[in-house]
Amino acid sequence: MSESIRILTIQDISCFGQCSITVALPIISAFGIETAILPSAVLSTHTSGFTDYTFRDLTEDFPAILRHWEKEDISFDAIYTGYIGSSKQLKYIKDIINSRLKPEGQVYVDPAMADFGEFYYGFDQDFADKMGEHCKLGDFILPNTTEACYLLHKKWKENFSKEEMIEMARELCKFTNKYVILKGDTHKEGKIGMIVIDKDNPSEVNIVYNNKIDYVTHGTGDVFASSFVGASLIGKSPSASAKIAGEFTKKAIEYTIDDPKHNYGVKFEKAIPKLYDLLKDFDNNLKHQ
Helix, strand or coil, X not given: CCCCCEEEEEEEEEEECCCCHHHHHHHHHHCCCXXXXXXXXXXXXXXXCCCCCCEEECXXXXXXXXXXXXXXXXXXXXXXXXXXXXXXXXXXXHHHHHHHEEEEEEEEECCCCEECCEECCCCCHHHHHHHHHHHCCXXXXXCEHHHHHHHHCCCCCCCCCHHHHHHHHHHHHHHHCCEEEEEEECCCCCEEEEEEEECCEEEEEEEEEEXXXXXXXXCHHHHHHHHHHHHHHCCCCHHHHHHHHHHHHHHHHHHHCCCXXXXXXXXXXXXXXXXXXXXXXXXXXXXXX
């Protein structure tokens, strides 16, 4: 798109802790994209590693916000959803997509509800089923393996074979009829892979690899999803967007890994100045292939 792009991201705000909107807003903006927000909830901190955090549900604000946007004729080229607090919010979000997304607009869904074989606090299979219907509204779906399992009613296990992961991605593509970027392929030594399935050609599998860093912390999924969305909206293919997002996430981890006190997220801010170089290097590599 040569004209200005405006995206709405709908997810929670953690006042402290690098995740959700406090990650999405700066990263997507760094791609030159106007980024509006609709908070699903406000928390004092994120929920990983903290106790006694505050939580304010903003579900009941959604209809009034939509009415005001309709009155002001505010619309969006894209909508990106992350952590959603309730099934009721999913219904309101459908109304927002139907009303405020431009006719050729795109929807990105990170079904942020589970990891490492467990639901996040407050979610269950009923929510996952409703999230599955929400995924069908999207154009791009970005689950991890746990979320994919819950969406497909599969039993999670710690180690899926490469073939099982590919089949899971294909099933999710068939279920949603959308592009699927399944995160977490670790079958290539020293690499982390994203399985990209094209909804128009699900038999074709593209696995995008980045160097793996053995470091687990909160928020890396949000960093990946946000940079994927940014790259996609400036015209990169799904596979190229996954590659760029993986490299950006890796750089954010590299800035964080030697700081043991920084255990609540990754220092993605330090990686943002490198984003232009990532995009430039990627384009140069394409020219020389």
